[in-house]
Amino acid sequence: MILKRLRLALGIISLLILTFLFVDFAGLLPAQKVPLADIQFVPALLALSFGTVTALLLLTLLFGRIYCSVLCPMGLFQDLTGRVALLFKKKKKRKYSYSPEKRWLRYGTLVAVLGTYIAGWSVLLSVLEPYSAFGRMVTHLLRPIYMAGNNLIAGVFNHFGNFSFYHTEIFLLSTSSLVVALITFVFIGYLAWRYGRTFCNTLCPVGTILGFVSRFSMFRFKVHEESCNHCGICARNCKASCIDSKSETVDNSRCVTCFNCTTVCTKKAIRYEFSWKKSAPATTISEDDSVASRRRFLATIGVTMLAASSQVWAKGMHLGTNKPWIRKSPLSPPGSHSAAHLNAHCTACHLCVAQCPSKILKPSFLEYGVEGMMQPIMDFSHGFCNYDCTLCTEVCPNGALKKLTVDQKHATQMGYVKFIKSNCVVFTDETFCGACSEHCPTQAVSMVPYKGDLTIPQLNTAICVGCGGCEYVCPAKPAKAIYVEGNPVHRKAEQFVDTNKKEVKVESFGF
């Protein structure tokens, strides 16, 4: 009872905080100071935080899959869905039932995830990794609703002269990621609504790894024959479908330590107890269901892939009357060092996307290739990278974006500026502009004398950091006259040299 309440309390806190991190466009909760994302299993593994990984494995070895019951936001989302389902279900249907382990599907999925990852395709891991899948659901489905709600409240408050809320722009971050998030939500939501923690126990790679450990955990659940009257109430309340009340066995590899069974059992026949003194009970496996389930799984993945690839569009290309250009290399975010490093470490949780105050990080489509789908990419259509901002590198739990200091960021060239003179309004219209240079923090783009008093951009790519201020603000339409070309491997940006050091004294007004 106490353990269940503790589980509930911790779970609610985790779910609320993690959800808020992904919807918080206003930066109310500093994500870099809330380490909940950093202690997620796969992110910690990819960040090579061996301390965290060891701690999580040790926790599981001692007490079972506590991670799944109080830390994993996807698990908590399923619990919440199941609870909401209770309100809609008829009394008779408010129950779970035992189902045998689908071992082939479990381990088959894990092998597929590991295999594709090792082959350089992190996309399958990204799709199934529970924390990242949750992050995407919140970023792409809940966040726009949260922002719309904020705008409604802001509208009312601002009307009465209160500006503690402000309007924010809502726009589609990425169609492909939205589709993936939607499928994740519908698929896992449906399973949770009908069957409880089926995802955790058949598809989730983390569930499979931790389940392998929890099978042997120090504390686990056991049915005591002498007290059990085979009423089956424990099995009906087991959202992991892992209690077989007929044979009085608990499959501890699938148990997510929710303590529902121990709470409902009136005979105290099922107990959570120290189990290292006895040998672990063997689990029975039925092969019958696994084939159907595997088909369903493969069909789902197939549909996901199909839906996503139907969205294939040309990348970064602008067509129109003036000269179009194509970005040859994708712009990987600050701290990513290279597209390759990003691809190897990112599971596309989109925390950086949700947190970016300049709204420039968005999920990629095929810019990094299919293998890097949904990983963050810089896009300058709604803003540009703030020169002094390092937030994304601070919030990334995977180490895919490595922490940068402001000085380190200033010395990194993520991409470099390119100028197409024939598109520039100074050239085409012979009018003043300079918007690009105006936004340039290093004057890699500076204005030099042109015809008469006109000035035209001149580049010094060595000192360019690739922030995209010039590209974002360039007024030329439809294709911009200035853009940033990505560096597949980030380079060192040279420091600009101050040229006007001499102090000028003024003693009169000059008129």
Place this chain on the structure above:
Amino acid sequence: MKRRDFLKAAALTGLVTTFKLTDGMDLMAQKTAKKAVKTGGTSGTDLVAVMGGEPAQMFQKAIAELGGIGKYVKKGQTVCIKPNIGWDKTPELASNTNPDLVGEIVRQCIAAGASEVVVFDNSCDDWRKAYKNSGIEAAVTAAGGKMLPAKEVTYYRDITLPQGVKLKTAKVHQAILDSDVWINVPVLKNHEGALMTISMKNHMGIVWDRGFFHRNDLQQCIADICTLNKPAVLHVVDAYRVMKTNGPRGRSVSDVANSKALFVSADIVAVDTAATKFFGQLVDMPLESVKHISLAQDHHLGTMDLSKLKVKKINI
């Protein structure tokens, strides 16, 4: 309250707040405002130039010379102050208007009986960072004013500019349109594109779509927006620190001259002329090159001939 009633109320409030005012209504609002301006300042001095003091102190001297803030701001009026808060930069880098100056103006408006003083800019950098790191948010709040958001199109309303040559319509921030009076508080900077950014260029921060300006003859559009049927009652040009090179953003303190000056006038052409001449002592900047100033004179917004005006120069 019943759920249905609540939803109805919420929907209604939403409707009311998203309801757009028509041009006609705006014109009416502007007309009344303009009358207020005209009956406002009738001081003998047209332009005040101050040198050698601290920002707040120089403003105190200048406004006293013009007859006090009470000439421009009446008891009970709502005031909007529009500084330059374009960049996520600290005051030493002179990319934004000096926070002490903005704070002092807010303080004086409130002392003169203004019912509300609001401050905003359509920043280039992330506005939350710019408001904070410019020091302006803190200065305004401490003086009793209120910072308004401006980085979303819903805060802007369409206006027409009948006199505009290139710019005939624009979306202008509602704080400018709704306030009884507004005060323009630019910072004097070199601008690599428009050559200078002073009072007129600062108007680009009251409009939503700046890209249109850059696409359609920047200099002409800057002059056109100043024909807005509700001019600022005062232009206060901060030249305490002046960005002489690499403007308007600047790179480092080496772009900045500590010139300790301030220019105040209700004549936008005159004050920009004076400030450009002052700036010309730091870096060569012929007045004729800064086209938007003469284009504004063509719009009859003021005079570039300072000898026609009563100019007061104060050295502290």
